[in-house]
Amino acid sequence: MRETMLAPFETSFADALLNADQPIPSGITAHNAAVPTQRFAVYRNNVVMGLGKALKSRFPVVEKIVGEEFFAAMARVFVLKQPPRSPLLAIYGDEFAAFIATFEPARELPYLADVARLEAARTHSYHAADAAPIDACQLATLDTCDVGSIRIDMHPSVGIVRSPYPIVAIWAMNSGEQELATIQNWRGEDALVARPYLEVEVRALPPGGAAFLLALAGGRILSDAAEAALADDSNFDLTGNIAGLIGSGLVRDIVLPEPKSCQKP
Amino acid sequence: MSRASNLPACTGVGFKPAHFRDILAAAQPIGFFEVHAENYMGAGGPPHAQLGALRERYALSVHGVGLSIGSMRPLNRDHLVRLKMLCDRYAPESFSEHLAWSSHDDVYLNDLLPLPYTQQTLRRVAEHIDEVQTALGRQMLLENPSTYIRFDDSTIPEVDFLTEVSKRTGCGLLLDVNNVFVSAKNHGTQPLSYLDSFPLDRVKEVHLGGHDEETDDIGAPLLIDTHGSPIAEAVWTLYAHVIARTGPIPTLIEWDNNVPDWHTLRAEAVAAQDILSGASRASAA
Numbered sequence: 001m002r003e004t005m006l007a008p009f010e011t012s013f014a015d016a017l018l019n020a021d022q023p024i025p026s027g028i029t030a031h032n033a034a035v036p037t038q039r040f041a042v043y044r045n046n047v048v049m050g051l052g053k054a055l056k057s058r059f060p061v062v063e064k065i066v067g068e069e070f071f072a073a074m075a076r077v078f079v080l081k082q083p084p085r086s087p088l089l090a091i092y093g094d095e096f097a098a099f100i101a102t103f104e105p106a107r108e109l110p111y112l113a114d115v116a117r118l119e120a121a122r123t124h125s126y127h128a129a130d131a132a133p134i135d136a137c138q139l140a141t142l143d144t145c146d147v148g149s150i151r152i153d154m155h156p157s158v159g160i161v162r163s164p165y166p167i168v169a170i171w172a173m174n175s176g177e178q179e180l181a182t183i184q185n186w187r188g189e190d191a192l193v194a195r196p197y198l199e200v201e202v203r204a205l206p207p208g209g210a211a212f213l214l215a216l217a218g219g220r221i222l223s224d225a226a227e228a229a230l231a232d233d234s235n236f237d238l239t240g241n242i243a244g245l246i247g248s249g250l251v252r253d254i255v256l257p258e259p260k261s262c263q264k265p
Numbered sequence: 266m267s268r269a270s271n272l273p274a275c276t277g278v279g280f281k282p283a284h285f286r287d288i289l290a291a292a293q294p295i296g297f298f299e300v301h302a303e304n305y306m307g308a309g310g311p312p313h314a315q316l317g318a319l320r321e322r323y324a325l326s327v328h329g330v331g332l333s334i335g336s337m338r339p340l341n342r343d344h345l346v347r348l349k350m351l352c353d354r355y356a357p358e359s360f361s362e363h364l365a366w367s368s369h370d371d372v373y374l375n376d377l378l379p380l381p382y383t384q385q386t387l388r389r390v391a392e393h394i395d396e397v398q399t400a401l402g403r404q405m406l407l408e409n410p411s412t413y414i415r416f417d418d419s420t421i422p423e424v425d426f427l428t429e430v431s432k433r434t435g436c437g438l439l440l441d442v443n444n445v446f447v448s449a450k451n452h453g454t455q456p457l458s459y460l461d462s463f464p465l466d467r468v469k470e471v472h473l474g475g476h477d478e479e480t481d482d483i484g485a486p487l488l489i490d491t492h493g494s495p496i497a498e499a500v501w502t503l504y505a506h507v508i509a510r511t512g513p514i515p516t517l518i519e520w521d522n523n524v525p526d527w528h529t530l531r532a533e534a535v536a537a538q539d540i541l542s543g544a545s546r547a548s549a550a
Contacts, residue, residue, distance in 0.1 A: 125310075
């Protein structure tokens with residue numbers, strides 16, 4: 001049982017890394033009279049600071065809003081509570097938004113968690129698979145008796161974040177995309193995050209747009225998606241939304257209905 | 266194991282996306298670029314667009330930081346599959362990883378952590394390297410670590426440990442000269458005697474990077490391997506000592522924090538190239 005004999009050095013080491021109040025593992029020494037605690041602290045610091053840095057680079061707007069010091073303290077609590085489960089650090093922090101929502105010191109900024117969700121969606125969009133958009137002409141020549149039954153296969157980079165706060169305006173003003181100003185019309189915004197080519201784009205969706213895209217992404221046919229969008233907001237504009245999708249290069253393919261649905265009398 | 270590591274024997278630079286435009290704007294006096302494998306494991310987007318463009322123009326080294334080869338627990342099979350996909354896609358001249366561990370159970374600790382050097386850990390590390398080389402269908406290089414503490418349980422000197430792993434598995438070694446210097450200062454040993462006992466014939470790549478200097482609680486130097494500053498004079502001297510003995514070896518400049526502009530980084534690479542070129546002239550003479 002070689003492995004059970006070997007495991008302890010890692011287990012006690014890892015436990016002590018993530019719990020500063022734990023004693024350092026036994027059997028660790030420095031060459032001189034120095035206390036090995038300080039040397040072990042180099043590893044503790046590397047782990048906590050390194051993971052904090054990963055969050056900082058993924059959530060720059062959250063950091064801009066709360067400031068460096070607040071962010072570092074908040075990140076530290078998160079890192080120790082929910083360290084990564086994968087070596088792919090680019091996507092570490094998918095649960096950061098949920099954590100922020102329950103983080104007492106951030107309670108005064110109720111929109112902060114949704115801004116974090118938007119930033120998390122940006123990373124996924126950035127790393128999503130590449131795909132060529134459908135040629136707009138293809139839609140014009142679409143020969144089907146039942147356009148309502150088509151399905152729209154969207155670009156893999158598309159992400160949607162719904163919020164009762166103006167997260168797109170807040171994000172744009174704190175990311176340098178827009179000048180900082182007072183938000184006159186404080187209302188909910190649904191964000192569309194997508195990377196049709198190499199740049200990740202963020203914009204506010206029109207009324208019902210989020211419900212429409214979520215229904216399409218869920219595999220619903222066009223007429224069902226439109227219905228869901230109208231139920232969400234009676235100002236939903238079907239033509240405008242479809243044109244916007246295609247014009248932005250976010251439609252990868254149109255899936256035609258089964259032939260039998262065209263055999264209606 | 267089919268493919269041996271075969272980077273060109275000149276200087277390379279750790280690629281940073283901030284330098285992409287400058288690098289592509291002109292032909293660079295750079296033999297190869299090295300990337301961290303884990304930064305290119307997404308499905309698409311700018312990382313792959315940039316790596317594809319670099320790969321078309323330069324030799325490539327893929328350097329992993331997340332495989333946790335020094336762990337006594339089994340390797341993460343999903344991660345090994347991702348590495349294989351990356352190596353299959355870009356066919357790099359070299360793949361390297363560290364004599365360290367970075368994951369425990371399912372937690373990724375994001376640091377290159379030390380292990381005791383014993384017959385048991387030696388056997389386990391060799392098994393892991395066999396597994397990696399079999400999965401990737403290629404030779405890998407194993408890098409010597411920078412360390413801050415030692416284990417009472419260690420019974421094998423680090424150089425002997427690395428030599429034996431290389432003998433058992435056929436892996437090449439990646440000699441990080443800055444790590445040699447950092448560890449020696451931190452443990453009160455002599456970097457030159459470490460280098461003089463190192464199996465230089467097994468070294469297929471050298472790393473050079475900067476470190477920070479702090480002091481411990483009794484005032485002794487405590488060097489931190491930060492890759493955030495120029496290469497120290499003492500490390501250049503050790504490097505020249507190695508190259509004088511080996512002749513030209515692929516040499517990488519690593520600068521991962523406080524990343525400077527491209528021209529500063531390139532100047533470090535050119536300085537290393539001067540030492541390499543001097544060695545090849547000396548061996549030709």
